[in-house]
């Protein structure tokens with residue numbers, strides 16, 4: 001399946017609602033009126049595109065109508081261009097791995113999809129001809145370690161884990177040594193689903209980060225915050241707290257297939273100034289995709 005088809009399917013709920021609303025508004029009024037602009041605003045806000053992006057799209061629609069008349073009343077094309085422009089400004093694609101081991105630390109609250117994302121990332125790396133290892137640093141929950149081990153078997157990737165209750169930083173330390181011994185290209189580290197309000201757990205995360213830095217200069221090469229799209233703008237508060245504890249380099253936004261508020265990808269990136277690196281469009285291994293601004297904008301605003 002092509003990339004655009006994957007984006008289309010994963011963003012189906014958001015697109016269906018937006019497209020239906022936009023068509024209804026444009027059909028109901030062949031002219032751009034204050035009322036149609038208001039309705040348009042409501043539909044963009046309902047998709048969680050956020051006030052800033054919504055304003056920007058409305059201004060562009062108005063300008064397009066004023067300069068081109070009826071032909072400029074093409075909300076789909078205008079919105080697509082604006083979203084793409086705004087997202088494209090950030091550095092989005094995960095870069096090529098540096099020489100040697102590339103360490104990716106995954107953080108986020110419980111249930112956002114960290115563990116499955118770690119496995120999906122290993123699958124993604126393998127698909128690009130790289131080797132990967134997984135580290136289970138959520139040593140509080142035995143079930144979390146077991147879950148990652150199961151995923152490791154499925155994606156045929158070694159999983160490094162410690163004894164139950166072990167110090168997560170010690171597990172991270174051993175995992176780097178093990179991944180280096182195996183000459184792996186990537187090490188994906190799953191961490192505990194710490195509630196972002198729990199100070200001691202944030203300290204533990206900082207210790208993991210510090211340990212990685214000491215063990216391998218330049219590591220972690222990415223610290224990705226995994227956010228569940230269906231939590232909408234609540235994700236913002238999570239992101240701010242995590243960013244205070246460890247310097248985040250990007251976001252992974254999961255479960256876009258389950259929400260009609262996929263516009264939050266745009267709003268959250270604008271609010272945080274952090275690039276979205278991957279998006280989760282379903283539960284299957286291949287449903288985690290590197291973010292692509294153009295395909296995203298197209299899938300969202302296709303007529």
Ligand code: GDP
Pocket residue numbers: 108109110111112113114115116117193254255256257258279280281282283287
């Ligand atoms: P963790 O607690 O953050 O490690 O979360 P898990 O990795 O255990 O994921 C929680 C649930 O979310 C699991 O049932 C996953 O299959 C599901 N999940 C993760 N990503 C996606 C996604 O992109 N789409 C859908 N539909 N489900 C997802």
